[in-house]
Amino acid sequence: MATNEEIAKQVIESIGGSENVQSIAHCATRLRIVVNDREKINDEQIEQIEKVKGAFFNSGQYQIIFGTGTVNRIYEAIESLGVSGDSISEVKEDAKKEGTRFQRAIRTFGDVFVPIIPVLVATGLFMGLRGLVTQEQILALFGLTPDNISDNFLLFTEVLTDTAFVFLPALVAWSTFRVFGGTPVIGLVLGLMLVSPSLPNAWNVAGGGVEPIYFFDFIPVIGYQGSVLPAFFAGLVGAKVEKFFRKRVPEALDLILTPFLVLLTMIILSLFALGPVLHVVENWIFDGTIAVLELPFGLSGLIVGFFHQIIVITGVHHIFNLLEIQLLENLGFNPFNPLISAAIAAQGGATLAVGLKARSKKVKALALPSSLSAFLGITEPAIFGVNLRYGKPFIMGLIGGGVGGFAASLLNLKATGMAVTAIPGTLLYLNNQLLLYLLVNIIAIATAFLLTYFFGYKEEKSE
Template sequence: MDNKTTAKEILKYVGGAENVKSAQHCATRLRIITKNQDLVDVKAIENLDKVKGSFYNSGQYQIILGTGLVDKVYEEFMPLIGQAMTAKVDDELAEPEKLTFRRAIRIFGDVFVPIIPVLVATGLFMGLRGLLTQEAVLGVFGLTPADVPVQLIQFTQILTDTAFAFLPALVAWSTFNIFGGTPILGMVLGLMLVNSILPNAYAVGSGEAEPMIFFGFIKVVGYQASVLPAFMTAVVTTKIEKWLKKTIPDSLDLILRPFLTLLSGLALGLFIIGPVFHEIEVYVLAAVEFLLTLPFGLGGLIYGSFGQLLGILGIHHILSLLEINMLAKDGWNLLNPVGTCGNVAQAGAVLAIAIKTVSNKMKQVAYPSALSAALGITEPAVFGVTLRLGKPFIMSMIGGGIGGFFASIFQLKATGLGLTGIPGTLLYLNEQLPLYILTNLIAFASAFALTWMFGYKKDEVL
């Protein structure tokens, strides 16, 4: 079945174009908002060749296709429902739908979907730079760190520092895009928040720089490498721009709307929204770091065990904010090494099922799902196998907790985000790599053994 046929079949089984409000996609899933859930034939969709599973979450029907494939099916799907390829969440925001916590988290996640590939690439650049500048690696070629040309170091710094230096610009651009503002205005507003004239907020917090003083008492800083201030400023500013668009006469729109949008957005960002949400950001980050650095590996044990539930609840996108903040602030990601244990544990649990089961259908589902989880994509394993069976999911939670415990004990830190499991090794190309591999093997083996012994009977079927 080719991608166009898959798209047509999906559309047929979700009730046709007239039953689709809007559609978009993330890294692995086609996400459809339907008018009537009763018209969706879930079983028929999940029986399609390229579909690895599906589930409802926060009002969305999410169909798991996998990385790469989801983009291609999406491109075929959108023309069928008569929407532009740029269909965004702002279409649904225009409707009088109640803004629940889970829906707000979903929208927040949608803001970060376009940004994550850039940050994944930046993490890989960081890992490769760490590898190439290691004394042991250089020693193989008869070199020392002093032999590395300054120009090469500067070149690698451009690759590793740019995305985080201008992160608020990326966040503001994506937020404007999602909430129905003019994206280029969001980009410029974000750049204003990190203008080189403004002292870095983290530098001010550490005492390395002094804030700017306005009107004799308002302390103003820049928001380089911050997320929440840019996000909230952009959300409010899009509302202002939409109001201006309705209010300003058409003859003056080109002049006044961009001018007033940027002026009001910058004023709010620097004097009100930025200071408030930067403090919130700092406290949230401190709380997460406190959890992950609890003594005796307790933080890793807790997060490694229960972190997988965030994906099921549809609020895992909030982790992107925390990981980005950690990397921007310290250059390290404490969540990744613990979180990857949960993914690898899923692979271990599903592989145990694949080997032990006597059902050919179960084997056909479980083997590819185990491989996918080992590569960091757990939706097929979770929603297609372990969560349906129940006990294997619990065993994977235990395995993830055991792995997370050792990740904390070993004090593992990633150089980026977005990669886990086997691809995640690229974020540990330094002295940590052997410990990263060992930690993942522990998580995998624990979940495999527990599932084999206690979590699955060979004649169980989905």
């Protein structure tokens, strides 16, 4: 078995040598390389390197899939060879002019939301745990009933489950300022202003118990608890406004005057223009999402379960973060998560079938770990390393995802959080739906596995 250092040398050699590397970084599963000359890359040679689960060129980056954990060690080995690496943000800066305008916009949207997803995941897990410990069946094991739960305990759980969504605009504005080159702490304060307790609470206004404040008799002003778009565009415009003032304010006054002017300008613009308009747009997006998810006869699950992994290939799936946040904020649960969980698990099932049916040791060594990665919620190694390479397994995985999503819709599954799927996603279904969630994933995996094993993969002599 080759060492990580030997694999690193093979990677550098296959991409045209260190002189062809413009910048290099890694994410959770992939080595991301921006090269000077795409033509110098030997794709076939890279595919034959041990531990490589697939490679492709996308959005200005040559991405080599190694999988979770492995990619960190390979990256360290490459650095030890003297090949300079950059941060992910620098690599994205090198590649930002690549792809269509829509792809670049979605990629930027992803850059904003990826850093705040972990706290939303934690919040979802807290929701699931609260649902578990407050179930009558669980309490009965300890001789308790829901009436025995103290108000103080419920208050404590509300702190855990509500804080991230109450202050979501602050998180979004902070991250948006960071991505667009502003001062993050100014974005944080601007976001906090959008949820100031001095403003009518958005949830109370939605419930009809409180009226908005009307300025000039026609501009409704409210807080934006749980909103995303107003905070996102406030951060985007705010970062541009900050750059404008930084260039014009004398250096001696910059520390004091620039933050003052940025916050004053942006809170006026946010409350009186961006907020009211984008709040309406946000409601339209939510209504459209609900319309799709409420399609009869399980059609929503069939559609989402089948097409989700196709959208993942295009790299624009980060737009779903906004949809899931809105669902959790407005409904208190997430009916989208079980549909994409089925899609992800199905790709793992198809890859597992390839791994068990293949006689080639290399194919087995590639497919079996990739299927495990998919069952843990990360499908890139399975999709790019195995299923797309052979074609039919990917299609069988799509069918399995559609069938699993169809079952999830019929069973009306609802997650308590977002961004965690497949096996880790079980933590989001501690609300009396765990067995149904497992059933849906088993259906998706079994469908994809059987279709791939019997119809979707044929052992090639070249292997």
